[in-house]
Amino acid sequence: MADEPPSILPDPLTKELRDRLCGVVGDAWVIVDADRLLAYESDGLTAYRRTPRAVVLPKSTDEVSHVLSILSQEGIPVVPRGAGTGLSGGALADGDAVVVGTARMTSMLSLDPDNRLARVQPGMINANLTKAAEPFGLYYAPDPSSQSACTLGGNVAENSGGPHCLKYGVTTRYVTGLTVVTYDGEIVELGGFGRERGGYDLLGVFVGSEGCFGIATEIEVRLLPKPEGVRTLLAIFDRLEDAGTAVTEIMAEGLLPAALEIIDGPTIRAVEASVFAAGYPTDAEAALVVEFDGIEAGLAGDVERAVAQCSRAGAREVRTADSAEERLALWSGRKKAFGAMGQIANDLMVQDGTVPRSKLTEVLGRISEIGARYDLTIANVFHAGDGNLHPNLLFDRSNEDEVARVNRASKEIMAVCVEAGGTITGEHGVGLDKRRYMSLVHGPDELDAMRRIKWVFDPLGRMNPGKVLPDGPDDGKEAP
């Protein structure tokens, strides 16, 4: 993006260093060829591109520990990486850094249905954990939209959410233990068997630390019993504000939906113009997906009350789903929204801000005004129940002027969220992209405390340097 520093050209590893790394993980798993490194030059936020010096793919905690020992002896910075589906540039490495990826660490280590706990390697795909737990009537609750691709290690790093975190909460609520390798190769156990082990919450502060504290090589999580029943409804509105009103009224009723998602008009039209067409009316200005889960007997009443609130708020049509197939159909517009936008625009800048639920309508109006002013298409898909907005700015990276306008509009959108009492990220993390906004929400004392917390885990400042904390003299530097 416009604020990007000039790209640093990768500095090849010496033969001796390469041999040592190959000795740990095997020749096939040390990647140094320029064409193979291309796959690692960006993450889900494709506006940023960086080429790492090399990529190493270990298989176990011990291998990660050996790899980090070798790299730290040489003083080489390390960037951890899961599936690369992140949306803040958090897994990108400058040319002086080596990416340590978890792609080969996909095993289930243990599944304990009696205590509803699973222990997995960090490269396991989110959806595969639920698949493995299903025979026991259990599932893993946090469900990022990328759940069929993203890894649990990445989820831990970003403290990921998802549509159902309105009712079920984000990743940190489910992580009960971690095995962590720090930059110098040391293996540390945090928590285990029900989180709270006494003492300060090291586990809690590691979750969401965006790969800046170390690499989680084993992850223990809490599983939940599958809800007995699920009901989904889709309400179509002619005005976005009315969908916002429906959300407020559903919550005011004392209902607690599992998910409350809004797709705005531009997104509906993008979806319907794509191969993912979901049968949403293209002249509508908002579609609201409401889902309830829980005990079968209670669901009909919940759906009835929510339908009534949607109608009262002005919905022109409400569809309900009872079967799993019908549910998937109602969800498809929401789930495929990002893919659809990728088809109609060359590039996409996904923003991620939160606002108090009561300010949703006001803030959406201001975002739409910003889009008009900068002559940009902004499509909104968002977790309305949580007040977590995802404005998507469509653009073409070859158009320099458009890139500049996207940058300025993004900055204004963040400022609007903060002004409304919200913040700069709901679930995508800070990474590379949001560092410049950190001082909008954190004072210098707080940023300084964050810097010192990083030093507790990474005193040399070489684990995922240049992420999260804003530019400053100490950025990516050693503890004093």
Added chain:
Amino acid sequence: MADEPPSILPDPLTKELRDRLCGVVGDAWVIVDADRLLAYESDGLTAYRRTPRAVVLPKSTDEVSHVLSILSQEGIPVVPRGAGTGLSGGALADGDAVVVGTARMTSMLSLDPDNRLARVQPGMINANLTKAAEPFGLYYAPDPSSQSACTLGGNVAENSGGPHCLKYGVTTRYVTGLTVVTYDGEIVELGGFGRERGGYDLLGVFVGSEGCFGIATEIEVRLLPKPEGVRTLLAIFDRLEDAGTAVTEIMAEGLLPAALEIIDGPTIRAVEASVFAAGYPTDAEAALVVEFDGIEAGLAGDVERAVAQCSRAGAREVRTADSAEERLALWSGRKKAFGAMGQIANDLMVQDGTVPRSKLTEVLGRISEIGARYDLTIANVFHAGDGNLHPNLLFDRSNEDEVARVNRASKEIMAVCVEAGGTITGEHGVGLDKRRYMSLVHGPDELDAMRRIKWVFDPLGRMNPGKVLPDGPDDGKEAP
């Protein structure tokens, strides 16, 4: 207790210092008289007694900040204190330290029903928050047994749980923002309006830091809609193991009760012999309280399935409650257990360990064996669904030999919990009492990381010194 150091005699404040403190909070709120200091010499774990140098009771964030500035200029250690209902000696001050209490900071600062958020002063009593939220159909979920006396500030310090945290989780899930004053009097804002603000989770690591990082002077919490209905049942068992089996089977059914509590035979007999008699049969060896809440229509089915599991596990009697009065009656034996034990024993050492739910029966057997071996009465009241045990060791502090046996038995109980894959505290915190067990569950690297995390907030080591971290050369000392 046997491991206690000799008591340090309080060193009176100079007149000049006293005048400066009185100038901030008013003469009435600086306590230095020996007889008035007596009220602060212990907390809910009465086995420990220490007399503070003085007690200061500020009224606002600004007053706390001024008081701490003055004390830190003099290098005087500070111990924060809420209602003093804690069960780990965490709010006790040696004679060189001044207690800063929150007893006058009881105000509701804001209540925002639309966003289901409340902002309160730390001295507000837990139950009063729910009372204030009730007119809006909302409540505050974490409910320690002491909820009619304990404060939200204390709950934040200890990351408190309660019977309903099986379904609803502990304090950290509900805290979305804090205003914090650090030892040098600095005021720092952490989070606010929905926790995740981007960057490392300073808010999360502050919750549960047991008053060692600073004083929370404003607390923002999430409220929940009151469940539509509640059903409670009480099952009576002739064997404690059978109650344990019922717990396992209820969870294996995929049910998620709001609470699953066991009261053992000795506790039942203590309750029935006290003024709190609840009508539990005194020849029983366990009473299991099961509670479900949620949508009215689903509750009957849940209760039916739980009753069936209790009967199958060998319950000789199952009572159910539909009305609020009947519910209170079923709960009374559980809620009054601690009070009742206080009536039959001079002193009480409440332990607090957790074990994987599947190990409950085995561990209870070993605890009973430890009690027999040391000739001690051990009564168990516990959050069975969470595997959180509360063995209560009854004793008389004037009997030196008995005190020594209580100490040895406590240590063995902790070791048994850890050996079973559990830990040394579920919800009472480490405080003074559990420091000696910290190395059972944390390696030296982890303890060192905790020490360094404390330094981030309290580099001089003067905020609640001598708590949480085990004795060591750095204990309560300055960051290097």
